[in-house]
Amino acid sequence: MSISTLSFTANGITYQPPAAPIVVICLDGSADEYLDASLAFDRMPHLKKMIQQGYRGMVRGALPSFTNVNNSSIVTGVAPAVHGICGNFFYDAALDQEVMMNAASYLRAETLLAAAANAGRKVAVVTAKEKLRDILSHNMQGIAFSAEKAATATIATHGIDDVEQLTGQPAPAIYSADASLFVLRAGNALLRAGRADFLYLSLTDFMQHTYAPEAPESLDFYAAIDHELGQLLAAGAIVGATADHGMNAKQLPDGSPNVMYVETLLDEQFGKGSRVICPITDPYVKHHGALGSYVVVHLKDASRAAEIGRWLLAQPGITEVYDRDTAVRLLEQPADRTGDLVVLSARNVVLGRTPAHHDLSALDSGLRSHGGRYEEMVPLLISHPLNAIYMRKAAGDARNFDVFDFTINGTGQ
Amino acid sequence: MSISTLSFTANGITYQPPAAPIVVICLDGSADEYLDASLAFDRMPHLKKMIQQGYRGMVRGALPSFTNVNNSSIVTGVAPAVHGICGNFFYDAALDQEVMMNAASYLRAETLLAAAANAGRKVAVVTAKEKLRDILSHNMQGIAFSAEKAATATIATHGIDDVEQLTGQPAPAIYSADASLFVLRAGNALLRAGRADFLYLSLTDFMQHTYAPEAPESLDFYAAIDHELGQLLAAGAIVGATADHGMNAKQLPDGSPNVMYVETLLDEQFGKGSRVICPITDPYVKHHGALGSYVVVHLKDASRAAEIGRWLLAQPGITEVYDRDTAVRLLEQPADRTGDLVVLSARNVVLGRTPAHHDLSALDSGLRSHGGRYEEMVPLLISHPLNAIYMRKAAGDARNFDVFDFTINGTGQ
Numbered sequence: 001m002s003i004s005t006l007s008f009t010a011n012g013i014t015y016q017p018p019a020a021p022i023v024v025i026c027l028d029g030s031a032d033e034y035l036d037a038s039l040a041f042d043r044m045p046h047l048k049k050m051i052q053q054g055y056r057g058m059v060r061g062a063l064p065s066f067t068n069v070n071n072s073s074i075v076t077g078v079a080p081a082v083h084g085i086c087g088n089f090f091y092d093a094a095l096d097q098e099v100m101m102n103a104a105s106y107l108r109a110e111t112l113l114a115a116a117a118n119a120g121r122k123v124a125v126v127t128a129k130e131k132l133r134d135i136l137s138h139n140m141q142g143i144a145f146s147a148e149k150a151a152t153a154t155i156a157t158h159g160i161d162d163v164e165q166l167t168g169q170p171a172p173a174i175y176s177a178d179a180s181l182f183v184l185r186a187g188n189a190l191l192r193a194g195r196a197d198f199l200y201l202s203l204t205d206f207m208q209h210t211y212a213p214e215a216p217e218s219l220d221f222y223a224a225i226d227h228e229l230g231q232l233l234a235a236g237a238i239v240g241a242t243a244d245h246g247m248n249a250k251q252l253p254d255g256s257p258n259v260m261y262v263e264t265l266l267d268e269q270f271g272k273g274s275r276v277i278c279p280i281t282d283p284y285v286k287h288h289g290a291l292g293s294y295v296v297v298h299l300k301d302a303s304r305a306a307e308i309g310r311w312l313l314a315q316p317g318i319t320e321v322y323d324r325d326t327a328v329r330l331l332e333q334p335a336d337r338t339g340d341l342v343v344l345s346a347r348n349v350v351l352g353r354t355p356a357h358h359d360l361s362a363l364d365s366g367l368r369s370h371g372g373r374y375e376e377m378v379p380l381l382i383s384h385p386l387n388a389i390y391m392r393k394a395a396g397d398a399r400n401f402d403v404f405d406f407t408i409n410g411t412g413q
Numbered sequence: 414m415s416i417s418t419l420s421f422t423a424n425g426i427t428y429q430p431p432a433a434p435i436v437v438i439c440l441d442g443s444a445d446e447y448l449d450a451s452l453a454f455d456r457m458p459h460l461k462k463m464i465q466q467g468y469r470g471m472v473r474g475a476l477p478s479f480t481n482v483n484n485s486s487i488v489t490g491v492a493p494a495v496h497g498i499c500g501n502f503f504y505d506a507a508l509d510q511e512v513m514m515n516a517a518s519y520l521r522a523e524t525l526l527a528a529a530a531n532a533g534r535k536v537a538v539v540t541a542k543e544k545l546r547d548i549l550s551h552n553m554q555g556i557a558f559s560a561e562k563a564a565t566a567t568i569a570t571h572g573i574d575d576v577e578q579l580t581g582q583p584a585p586a587i588y589s590a591d592a593s594l595f596v597l598r599a600g601n602a603l604l605r606a607g608r609a610d611f612l613y614l615s616l617t618d619f620m621q622h623t624y625a626p627e628a629p630e631s632l633d634f635y636a637a638i639d640h641e642l643g644q645l646l647a648a649g650a651i652v653g654a655t656a657d658h659g660m661n662a663k664q665l666p667d668g669s670p671n672v673m674y675v676e677t678l679l680d681e682q683f684g685k686g687s688r689v690i691c692p693i694t695d696p697y698v699k700h701h702g703a704l705g706s707y708v709v710v711h712l713k714d715a716s717r718a719a720e721i722g723r724w725l726l727a728q729p730g731i732t733e734v735y736d737r738d739t740a741v742r743l744l745e746q747p748a749d750r751t752g753d754l755v756v757l758s759a760r761n762v763v764l765g766r767t768p769a770h771h772d773l774s775a776l777d778s779g780l781r782s783h784g785g786r787y788e789e790m791v792p793l794l795i796s797h798p799l800n801a802i803y804m805r806k807a808a809g810d811a812r813n814f815d816v817f818d819f820t821i822n823g824t825g826q
Contacts (some may be wrong), residue, residue, distance in 0.1 A: 019514065036469060396664065
């Protein structure tokens with residue numbers, strides 16, 4: 001098969017692909033500690049070889065450190081301020097509605113995947129959760145499906161209709177290790193069948209929400225990831241991997257969830273009428289109870305933002321509070337989809353709305369979550385040696401959403 | 414020899430030591446990436462075994478992420494707000510003097526080392542740089558010396574007078590890998606000679622300031638550290654290790670230092686008269702040019718703190734600005750030794766005072782430094798399995814200055 005090496009540009013970044021398959025993986029929720037533990041126990045031999053031959057370092061993700069925010073950044077190469085996806089939900093003040101942002105109609109930037117397809121690459125996007133598929137495959141000619149809905153993919157809508165035959169297994173349960181492994185297996189099958197030469201494989205973080213890095217379940221999971229990684233490398237792919245966010249335990253010493261209910265706090269201190277949006281909220285709440293370390297506040301009286309912000313920042317467990325303008329600049333947020341205040345919490349603290357908004361009984365085990373500053377730094381892994389320019393770039397303030405740039409442009413001479 | 418198992422208390426924390434040697438190491442400047450690289454290339458087999466049998470995780474250091482701040486925290490078990498050491502320098506407004514804080518007279522907390530000695534442990538403190546010795550050995554009965562001044566240690570002042578004979582090598586140059594390795598070798602010699610059973614070994618970060626994690630020089634350095642670690646473990650020690658701070662490249666794409674001169678910026682915008690303190694400044698500037706990612710500002714007119722703080726936070730490269738009260742609370746600073754404003758910069762940016770205050774020509778190679786938020790998270794390594802209580806503690810918001818607590822109390826049943 002011939003692989004297109006035509007260059008293409010998306011959002012001002014030009015990509016000059018080699019005549020080799022490109023595979024980028026988003027290891028959802030992979031705090032660096034997961035790799036550390038699995039490598040220490042010799043459970044990721046292919047990753048180890050990849051690090052020896054290529055690159056491993058830390059990069060800064062987009063905030064809030066949530067899945068769809070960072071996946072959107074990865075496939076566009078730009079920050080949320082540009083692509084507009086800053087959570088699963090935002091509050092549209094003009095419409096007085098809480099709006100779900102899981103559709104491509106909310107995406108304000110083109111994707112490099114669409115541009116690659118237009119340049120002749122055979123592009124495939126495989127995600128664990130269906131919620132990401134629409135955004136990631138926006139305007140893209142190629143294959144795009146989720147593990148979750150693999151059984152119902154059709155040529156007309158997904159560019160493929162035989163996913164289960166291709167992978168040799170039925171669509172997995174979404175709350176499982178297999179939901180992620182299926183994505184990697186599908187990627188391998190597409191690559192080996194010659195049906196794709198430019199792949200984005202986006203996993204899900206059910207396992208990381210549920211198990212700590214050193215748990216046997218985590219080690220087995222990463223060993224299985226490593227097996228698929230080895231297959232991708234054996235097939236001649238240039239592989240880049242990063243994470244959308246890290247993961248930390250958000251628990252009190254007794255193991256119970258360490259939650260601050262921000263709307264309740266504001267109601268009690270300043271009177272009712274403010275609205276707290278938890279942008280981690282989505283239809284899949286079993287593993288985190290819609291609790292993360294980043295919330296957006298819409299005040300009843302926005303003229304009191306400075307006063308209320310100061311009060312919030314004085315509450316133990318809250319570590320950062322920004323007004324809208326500062327959140328736009330420092331946190332790279334789209335001004336019309338953030339709030340009067342943006343609030344982040346400590347490494348072991350999550351922020352909720354009110355107790356009634358969160359079903360903690362849905363949590364299977366202790367609460368592990370993300371969204372804040374302490375899940376911002378994530379690994380960057382590249383299978384091939386970086387050239388001098390990208391070694392310098394990696395030593396600066398490289399971002400997880402530079403992963404396609406590093407994988408494509410960083411490995412050429 | 415018999416080892417005391419009497420419990421002791423320092424700053425409200427009780428330590429119940431086992432009848433085994435306790436060795437805590439501060440791997441100065443060891444961003445986790447240094448361990449990752451050395452482990453990936455199989456250069457730290459003893460550390461790998463230690464991780465398999467014990468614990469490796471990430472912990473939050475004290476801010477500013479400087480050496481003496483975090484060393485002071487490690488030996489006291491408390492934050493800078495309590496022990497008072499918040500940099501190498503502070504500005505004493507009452508005296509109108511810039512005061513160096515390298516003496517124990519500035520320490521406001523007792524050390525757990527002194528308490529251990531009082532409980533019958535044979536305590537030894539070995540540091541690379543002389544500047545730390547006075548603080549770390551405050552009120553302590555035992556051995557305390559630096560590699561830098563090893564040749565001049567005397568029984569009366571250091572509890573030892575034969576350091577070079579003991580280690581079999583002369584005192585090393587301070588800007589060298591040997592400055593750190595000498596500390597570990599001395600620790601091993603003291604342990605094996607039965608002259609100490611409770612050791613704190615504090616290295617120096619010249620190598621990390623100079624070399625990136627994957628540099629051959631770094632790999633060789635960490636391999637040599639690993640050799641000493643193996644000796645300590647073979648001698649039966651329970652070993653805990655952490656870092657005082659991480660390390661990041663602070664460079665522009667062309668490799669030149671990425672510096673913002675804060676006093677110059679303030680002079681230009683608000684008129685002369687404000688004073689910027691770079692608390693990284695010390696007599697050893699060759700490797701960082703007194704440039705870090707954290708400065709303290711004393712304003713000519715403190716009533717303008719809010720206005721000037723907002724302006725500073727709007728400057729690209731500056732990521733956090735706090736007034737005094739907020740710095741005291743969120744950054745755990747002593748109120749009387751911080752400024753009207755505390756300013757932190759981005760992962761790849763350092764803050765200076767004015768160009769005249771910094772000799773960039775003294776930098777041997779590209780600038781790598783620390784002091785800010787992106788050097789806050791550091792590894793915690795414990796040679797023995799953690800008990801259930803400390804596994805939960807590790808999964809919370811554990812601190813690098815809990816390292817003695819983890820090493821002593823975390824490994825018992």
